Amino acid sequence: MKTNLFGLTPFQLKEVVVTLGLPSFTATQLAEWLYKKQVYSFVEMTNLSRQTREKLETNYTIDLTPATKVQTSTDGTKKYLYTTLTAKFIEAAYIPDADRATLCVSTQIGCKMGCLFCMTGKQGFQGNLSAAEILNQIQSLPEYAELTNIVYMGMGEPLDNLEAVLDSIEIMTSDKGYGWSPKRITVSTIGIIPAMITFLEKSQAHLAVSLHSPFDDERREIMPIQNVYPITEVIREIRRWELGRQRRISFEYIMFKGINDTARHANELVRLLNGIKCRINLIRFHPIPDTPLEGTSEAGIVNFQNLLKAKGLTVTVRASRGQDIFAACGLLSTKELLKKQQETDF
């Protein structure tokens, strides 16, 4: 089977040309064709010699996969479903706004983390995505040219697939890749500490930590990861980092009625994040099937936001988008997975 060149970092492309006995500058030329000019046919790579193109054609391929399904919300949000090489399903959500257009990408097929509030977790874990499969969600997007931001917040825990995530960011931000600023990229995590340290060392992209409860005992009721990497230790690690002015840390906080939305939680959140330059992003919970959790009311969210703001924290409330197409990650792909399983059963 031929290796896919799309999704290889500039360094990996250099390894390819060395393997083929080609001059090292061919790697730069390849990166330019793939990521700057977005040309995916060796024949069209006109500054490569005919012999070089033939060598590449014989050993390598350039594969991008278009979405197999799209759902469009009345608010303009679009959810794209992709079928992976292993016939699994992943999804990416395109979220256009007045001054920005964000793509939320998946990093795994399913997820291992088992958070109580997450639909993706109900699929179990079916595999990691390669850097190519992550980038494919970006590059194959019909609205690619409009994109201003990428968030790694779709299916899966990005830092449980660190290598592919870092490679994809390298390609997005390298001068020889897409040349994006890392400030336009945010990676979300539930706080896998060793991988988070590596991410902070090796990337300049923003970090968003899924917090959801400031109390260790309560967080472990909704997020199993808490049993291994308690949030207090995640925060302690973040405090050790000098992140500079350009890099942003934010904390995601899904609001659950009666569970994490009281004054007690607000006060503890203030104490926990004291001194960290960050933003708290409050998120409305849209119930998934069979969940015992309910979302906090609008008034409750405003009240919680005000409690935090009164203590000097920067707090935003994330706009709910694509509700009519179930834009929360995992819903569309889970539906497709179930459909496929039913078809297989019969």
Added chain:
Amino acid sequence: MAHKHTLYKKQVADIRPVADGVFTLSFIRDFSFKAGQVVAIDLVPDGKPRMYSIASGENEDCIEILFDEKKNGKLTPFLSKLKVGDTIYASEPFGTFRTDVGKGYWIASGTGIAPFISALRSGMIEQKTMMHGGRFDVNFYYSALIEKLLPTKNYVRCCSKQDDTQYYKGRLTQWLKAEVNLPKDAKYYLCGSPEMVVEVRDILISAKIPFQNIISETYF
């Protein structure tokens, strides 16, 4: 700077197969720990260690882990070939998957039983019930120990693949779905694959067990 994920050089004190492709491995304990904690283990000091629940008791001399060899795994095919005296690298124990005092159900599949064995070996026996899912009878690891420490009625084995099993024939989730006497005030501790944990949790929630009473740990 050394922190709790720093790896320290250790010598294998014991390694033995307990079933086809499943092994226990132990090394001398230099740190105290609480039942339910994990250690990160690798064969090099600066690699990408994997985490394993401790299966030994809090007061035992060695730290023991239980692992199954993943054919295409990056670590377990090498771990399984180690011999006594070989070097491994292990972190100090960490994590908070503890078992509380009081009525509790330990629900595990496969090697997910390890943290509960640690709890048992540490003396947490009162009002505890073990429910273990395995494919074959040989996959009920530590069964002699459990039989010794827990009353028979408090040890449920669900065997999914062996027709002539001497235990419940079927998946653990089947057994749970059929069980109508799951107390609402007990704590339920789940450990295993993400699929098993999520499925069991959904069953418990549909049986009106408050989610606050369900504590989970998934392999990752």
